[in-house]
Amino acid sequence: MHLKAKVAVVTGATSGLGLEFSKRLVDRGSVVYGLARRADKLAGIESELGDRFHGLKCDVSDDAQVGRAIATALEGSDRIDILVNNAGLGRFGPVEELTLEDWDVQMNVNLRGVFLCTKAVVPVMKAQNAKSGFGGHIVNISSVAGLVGNPLLSAYNATKFGLKGFSEALMKEVREDGIKVTCFYPGSIQTEFFDTAGVPISAQPLSATDIGPTLVHVLETPDNYLISEVVMRPLRPNG
Numbered sequence: 001m002h003l004k005a006k007v008a009v010v011t012g013a014t015s016g017l018g019l020e021f022s023k024r025l026v027d028r029g030s031v032v033y034g035l036a037r038r039a040d041k042l043a044g045i046e047s048e049l050g051d052r053f054h055g056l057k058c059d060v061s062d063d064a065q066v067g068r069a070i071a072t073a074l075e076g077s078d079r080i081d082i083l084v085n086n087a088g089l090g091r092f093g094p095v096e097e098l099t100l101e102d103w104d105v106q107m108n109v110n111l112r113g114v115f116l117c118t119k120a121v122v123p124v125m126k127a128q129n130a131k132s133g134f135g136g137h138i139v140n141i142s143s144v145a146g147l148v149g150n151p152l153l154s155a156y157n158a159t160k161f162g163l164k165g166f167s168e169a170l171m172k173e174v175r176e177d178g179i180k181v182t183c184f185y186p187g188s189i190q191t192e193f194f195d196t197a198g199v200p201i202s203a204q205p206l207s208a209t210d211i212g213p214t215l216v217h218v219l220e221t222p223d224n225y226l227i228s229e230v231v232m233r234p235l236r237p238n239g
């Protein structure tokens with residue numbers, strides 16, 4: 001897909017990977033609707049990136065808020081070519097010390113939010129496919145923790161393994177509708193994620209800017225070429 005004048009919805013656009021993805025897409029000429037809860041941050045990013053970035057205050061785990069955000073994006077452009085389901089968080093710790101709230105917030109953002117955004121966007125992409133023969137591209141951000149279980153990560157592992165299953169099933173379900181589905185499995189990245197995760201980051205993590213070009217590459221593949229999964233790790237995480 002050529003990214004010029006395409007319309008993207010990026011969740012979790014206020015920091016880390018989502019901010020990096022938004023910048024890359026704006027640079028390539030796309031219009032980006034960035035969803036996140038912190039309105040002040042979204043306003044700052046609008047000032048920085050210009051009129052191709054539109055911040056939409058939205059908690060992705062809230063059905064009504066997602067419905068309003070997707071409707072607003074459609075009012076602006078009447079199409080959605082790209083959905084990046086990136087918003088997510090981890091709360092790590094021994095299973096007996098995780099609270100029900102820790103469990104629920106991870107399930108609600110990392111899985112329910114992906115479901116709500118995908119459910120809202122797939123009909124739009126199917127209609128685009130019916131008109132033009134290509135529907136769009138959905139990129140889900142799982143984690144190496146979606147492939148490998150580890151101590152202290154039980155709830156986070158459950159969400160990211162869940163997202164692997166959701167992505168595989170969705171990919172097979174919508175490929176004949178001209179919709180690509182790709183799942184990313186990154187290792188440690190230096191972002192705000194570790195401010196609240198409850199464990200220290202590895203000594204030599206990836207940066208969001210390492211990963212941005214991979215998103216662009218995956219999106220720019222020819223229409224009949226789908227990269228369905230990408231695993232990305234720091235080469236020497238321990239320095």
Ligand SMILES: NC(=O)c1ccc[n+]([C@@H]2O[C@H](COP(=O)([O-])OP(=O)(O)OC[C@H]3O[C@@H](n4cnc5c(N)ncnc54)[C@H](OP(=O)(O)O)[C@@H]3O)[C@@H](O)[C@H]2O)c1
Binds near residue numbers: 018089090109187
């Ligand atoms: N950092 C890593 O090492 C790493 C590794 C593998 C995978 N990942 C995954 O990569 C994705 C991005 O993480 P990151 O590292 O960039 O973390 P980050 O810097 O903490 O960014 C998380 C983003 O998600 C948004 N968000 C959180 N809860 C939300 C909600 N309820 N509704 C809407 N937006 C919400 C935050 O914005 P607001 O606070 O403004 O809502 C923020 O923009 C996550 O899915 C994470 O699990 C991260």
